[in-house]
Amino acid sequence: MLRIAFDFGVSLDHEAFRALADDERARAARFLRPKDGIRYAATRLALRQAIGAYLSVEPARLRFSYDDVGRPAVIDAPAGFDFNVSHSGDFALIAWARMRRIGVDIESKRERLDWRALAKTVFGPHDHLIVEALPPHAQADAFFDVWTAKEALLKAIGVGIAGGLDRFSVLNEARRQPLLRHAEPDAPISSLPLHDYEAYWCDAPSGYSACIAWSRAESI
Secondary structure, three states, X not given: OXXXXXXXXXXXXXXXXHHOXXXXXXXXXXXXXXXXXXXXXXXXXXXXXXHXXXXXXXXXXXXXXXXXXXXXXXXXOXXXXXXXXXXEOOEEEXXXXXXXXXXXXXXXXXXXXXXXXXXXXHOOHHHHHHHHHOOHHHHHHHHHHHHHHHHHHHHHHOOOHHHOHHHEEOOOOXXXXXXXXXOOOOOHHHHOOHHHEEEEEOOOOOOEEEEEEEEOOOOO
């Protein structure tokens, strides 16, 4: 896994970004806010460099395809190769693996975010119980732990969040690693193979939460 810090002082016409494909440079230029364009371009560049080094392919020669939910894959990669990216604020995470499905998420703990309003659609029943038992100053951090764990898990599985984040829980009393709990057997997300995956919260910069998830069994 690789964590990168963005340099917002560079511009999109920097020589390093020549390794990006034409469509990647065009997409970066379409962002209304310059910082968003740099986040996207820098993440794609780091992704190409990391995967290129791993697969012994020049970064500019990598080609990508996308599935129905927009999840990217490397064309002509070895069987079972998977990767995932996430960026927020000043940082991005990139992870890759052979014979495992993988997902990552990093989130900036935005102070102005009304996390309590979002918690209604993010927390499962057990998440609610544990967060309510925490001291008030620790509850917002717990929200972001829940958010990143669920995002990483669902990205590893390869689905979006439409199944209902509130239909399963990930918090446990020790909070050393996510503990997966289905909430309702008839919920759409209950059919997902959550217990075939592991997830761990990663060391993250101050003010951030991050999680990585992967399939327990080999996947090809």
